[in-house]
Amino acid sequence: MSLLEVADLRGGYGAADEVVRGAGLTVGAGEIVALIGPNGAGKSTLLKLVAGLLRPRAGRVRFKDREIAGLTAPDISRLGLSFVPQERNVFGTMTVAENLEMGGFLDRAETHHRMEGLYTRFPMLADKRRAAARTLSGGQRQILAMAMALMNAPLLLLLDEPTAGLSPRAAEELFGTIVSLNQGGVAILMVEQNALEALAVSARAYVLVQGRAERQGEAAELASDPTVRDLFLGGSAPPMLSQNRGDLR
Amino acid sequence: MNRLAIGRRAALLSGVAAVANPSVLRAQADPIKIATLTPLTGAGGPYGPVMAKVAAAVVEEVNAAGGVLGRKVQLVSEDDQTNPDAGVRAARKLIDVDKVSAIMGTWASAVTTAVAPLCWESKTFLCTVSGADSITLLPHQGYLVRTQPNTLLQVTRAGEFLLSLGAKKTYTLVPQTPFAQRSIEILAEVSKKAGGSHGSQIYDDKKTTYRTEIDQALRFGPDAIFCAGYTPDTIVLLKDLYRAGYKGKILGQAYAVNQKLVDQIGQNEVVEGVYTFAPSVAEGSTALERVKKMSGLASPDPYTSQVYDHTNMVLMAMAVAKATTGTAIKDNIRKITQGGGKPVDNAVDGLKAIAAGEKVDYAGASGPCDFDDKGDILDCKFRYEQIKAGKATLVKVA
Amino acid sequence: MTILLQALLNGLVSGALLAVPAIGFTAMFAVLRFPNFSVSGVATLGAFAGYVAYAAGLQIIGSLAVAFAIAGAVGLFLDRTAHMPLVKQGALPAAIASIASGLVLENVVRLLFGNELRGYDRPIARDLRIGDIRFSPQQLETMAIALAIMLAVFAALAFTRIGKSMRASADNPELAALKGIRPQRVAMMASFVGMGLVGMGGMLLGLDSSIDPLTGTRILLSIFAAAVLGGLGSAPGAVLGAFLIGIAEEAAVLAVGSAYRAAVGFFAILIVLSLRPRGLLGERAF
Numbered sequence: 001m002s003l004l005e006v007a008d009l010r011g012g013y014g015a016a017d018e019v020v021r022g023a024g025l026t027v028g029a030g031e032i033v034a035l036i037g038p039n040g041a042g043k044s045t046l047l048k049l050v051a052g053l054l055r056p057r058a059g060r061v062r063f064k065d066r067e068i069a070g071l072t073a074p075d076i077s078r079l080g081l082s083f084v085p086q087e088r089n090v091f092g093t094m095t096v097a098e099n100l101e102m103g104g105f106l107d108r109a110e111t112h113h114r115m116e117g118l119y120t121r122f123p124m125l126a127d128k129r130r131a132a133a134r135t136l137s138g139g140q141r142q143i144l145a146m147a148m149a150l151m152n153a154p155l156l157l158l159l160d161e162p163t164a165g166l167s168p169r170a171a172e173e174l175f176g177t178i179v180s181l182n183q184g185g186v187a188i189l190m191v192e193q194n195a196l197e198a199l200a201v202s203a204r205a206y207v208l209v210q211g212r213a214e215r216q217g218e219a220a221e222l223a224s225d226p227t228v229r230d231l232f233l234g235g236s237a238p239p240m241l242s243q244n245r246g247d248l249r
Numbered sequence: 250m251n252r253l254a255i256g257r258r259a260a261l262l263s264g265v266a267a268v269a270n271p272s273v274l275r276a277q278a279d280p281i282k283i284a285t286l287t288p289l290t291g292a293g294g295p296y297g298p299v300m301a302k303v304a305a306a307v308v309e310e311v312n313a314a315g316g317v318l319g320r321k322v323q324l325v326s327e328d329d330q331t332n333p334d335a336g337v338r339a340a341r342k343l344i345d346v347d348k349v350s351a352i353m354g355t356w357a358s359a360v361t362t363a364v365a366p367l368c369w370e371s372k373t374f375l376c377t378v379s380g381a382d383s384i385t386l387l388p389h390q391g392y393l394v395r396t397q398p399n400t401l402l403q404v405t406r407a408g409e410f411l412l413s414l415g416a417k418k419t420y421t422l423v424p425q426t427p428f429a430q431r432s433i434e435i436l437a438e439v440s441k442k443a444g445g446s447h448g449s450q451i452y453d454d455k456k457t458t459y460r461t462e463i464d465q466a467l468r469f470g471p472d473a474i475f476c477a478g479y480t481p482d483t484i485v486l487l488k489d490l491y492r493a494g495y496k497g498k499i500l501g502q503a504y505a506v507n508q509k510l511v512d513q514i515g516q517n518e519v520v521e522g523v524y525t526f527a528p529s530v531a532e533g534s535t536a537l538e539r540v541k542k543m544s545g546l547a548s549p550d551p552y553t554s555q556v557y558d559h560t561n562m563v564l565m566a567m568a569v570a571k572a573t574t575g576t577a578i579k580d581n582i583r584k585i586t587q588g589g590g591k592p593v594d595n596a597v598d599g600l601k602a603i604a605a606g607e608k609v610d611y612a613g614a615s616g617p618c619d620f621d622d623k624g625d626i627l628d629c630k631f632r633y634e635q636i637k638a639g640k641a642t643l644v645k646v647a
Numbered sequence: 648m649t650i651l652l653q654a655l656l657n658g659l660v661s662g663a664l665l666a667v668p669a670i671g672f673t674a675m676f677a678v679l680r681f682p683n684f685s686v687s688g689v690a691t692l693g694a695f696a697g698y699v700a701y702a703a704g705l706q707i708i709g710s711l712a713v714a715f716a717i718a719g720a721v722g723l724f725l726d727r728t729a730h731m732p733l734v735k736q737g738a739l740p741a742a743i744a745s746i747a748s749g750l751v752l753e754n755v756v757r758l759l760f761g762n763e764l765r766g767y768d769r770p771i772a773r774d775l776r777i778g779d780i781r782f783s784p785q786q787l788e789t790m791a792i793a794l795a796i797m798l799a800v801f802a803a804l805a806f807t808r809i810g811k812s813m814r815a816s817a818d819n820p821e822l823a824a825l826k827g828i829r830p831q832r833v834a835m836m837a838s839f840v841g842m843g844l845v846g847m848g849g850m851l852l853g854l855d856s857s858i859d860p861l862t863g864t865r866i867l868l869s870i871f872a873a874a875v876l877g878g879l880g881s882a883p884g885a886v887l888g889a890f891l892i893g894i895a896e897e898a899a900v901l902a903v904g905s906a907y908r909a910a911v912g913f914f915a916i917l918i919v920l921s922l923r924p925r926g927l928l929g930e931r932a933f
Contacts, residue, residue, distance in 0.1 A: 052824075053821060053824070053825070073824040074829050077827045088822060089822060091814070091815050091818040091819055091823075093814065094814060094818060101811065102823070102826050102828070103826055105827045429906075450905060451905065451906040453905050453909060455865040456905070456908065457852050457856040458786075458856060459905075461654045461658075462900055481764050484766065485856045488771050488856070491773070492774045492781075492783050513764050513766045514766065514771070515768055
């Protein structure tokens, strides 16, 4: 049985605007799932609908066997679903430590304990704990954003283009981090422009076109599918896909 | 037939004393019509009814004594509602329908300003109790006089009073108002004439503390400070002057330095010795005694006293002119108010003297009623008081 | 020279008093995203609430607490009923509505207390002097209270969970919601505390002078100018702005005369908006 089940989801930003038009997907417990597709396909909007930042017009969103479509973002977070937005995903005016504390807002008793754990896991955050988050580099900021999400001990992380704007080297490191988080038992649903890399670390993937999941399947299968490659992945051969994947694992 | 009709406009009509002497009435032509236009409602509501009543009493006396130029006088009273629109409508009715030759008693400056053009265009004479300096600066061609002292007169008297207290170095603290600049110029002039010096500051009346303003004022080393503001800012000024250790004299407008201010400050030593001044009715005059009787008030307000004067002056001016038009009043009013002659305090005595060919000089309940060319009064009495132990005590009326 | 020092001291005193409502104003802007001009009416209300409490026998601190609670509660009520429903249409409709509710409050106070002036029944004492500089012990006391309030506000923002969640919400409301911080709750907290501070500011400013229904309207421009100068939404900015406006207003008395004091506020706003629209400290909530 799936951790997250989305079916016939519809919604967008305004009343007349429907970016997501009947999308459906599932994420199993502990699974990494990639959501890829062309610009404007509605990938980020879908995540926001699931996380409660946007209110779905129609459709079902089930998390832990509970209908969550229409709940507010704080209520959904409380259930163990953490969304890391692509941009503005840290409190720039607050220190790293304060950001983590806000990440654990819902789980006050565990805050101190989890912060120490994250400082051990990401020594960079410990070094910078008194620095304002806006002074961090792009890669450091993504780490902080994910660490904030982990403060809540989520079952499912929604990541919206975590590697956007990062150097290839930083992106690669971040994928490593994502994989290791997943190995810790957190399910991940990730939207990525870096489709090949995303597929490389994912178990399964959905291809979203015009607000609908057009294709789905094993990540490796999709990565080698010529139509998918032609349509969304730029058409060139995957750069040592399996090798890459092996490295990261 | 004494008729009191209060309709939608609360018109108060009194064809006074026509029945008092029917034989006289039969002998006469149409009555002479004059009007009061006072506020019976609105902010001026407390004053207007008494004003109209006293004007009617004057007319009644004159009619009882035979009228003016052998004709009865009819007083028409309208309500301006302390509102320029209502004032203009009422004035139109008085001018176009009743065809009065004089309108008396307009109270609010805004009403007077709105009504005045109708009057001078229709050659109707207007007597007002409004104080704004701008009113006599209107192009009224002489068709307007006012009995309320303007800024020049008030501030000149303030300056002279300070000189009389022996203050050589005076300082004016005045809020940003239309009269601020003028007040400073007048006081500077007054003290210069007396060989003194004068400093000044225009302040913002919205501040909650005037420490810096007062530091600056005290650097001038004044013997006396004239605080020309309103109650709220004057409270702050007086407190800060006390805190600063100022021990010289202080003079304020009585409308600002009043009992409310004293209570508000709540500490007598802060206001001890502060002087106040205000335009006064002609205290002790026989005319004022007559107003007391007519109004039934022990201490009539200045406006009631002034409208008493308006009515007497208008009727005597007609007698001198041997004509009853507004233009006749305009051309002759100063002949009965100033320039010497037999002193009179009411129209009945005045009309007799005029009929006997005598020159009269009217002195009224509000003051001597001498006018300059613009229509402002040249002089009136002021009441000076000093606060002692938290109470205003009379210094003098002069 | 003396007079300059004296003006500086006077400016610091009035700046400290101004800073309290300015922090409240800017904190509300940071969270609610519209300039809440009903601070004029709320400052008046706070001044009168404190006045009633003081007249009933409470000490200054107790009266300030009453001013805080009443101003905060009424400010919160107005925000919930009149302003927040309009914020969805943009900041301008809400700001205009807040001007209206400020006027309503002002007139409610007028209805209850009349137009006349009232003064806190505090003894008026001669100033103390150090050299040529004079100062009043009461003003120093009022200033110390204002500084203590500011310290308390900053400590709350820096160290308490509520304070931090308010800063988080001001920084990034969407992310704060994702972290489980209920925007509604933070907005209500901002309204209550912000307006409470404004109410205390009204009382502090009234302590040394007198109060009437226009008390708040008189200081509205200075509050707004201080907040804009420091950077709308920034609490330290509001403090900096308040001190600068306080000093500038006193200096203006010396330079161009007291009548142009109001121009200081407008001038500061003009300069900031044309040269540095984000204000001196930008939008740092803290």
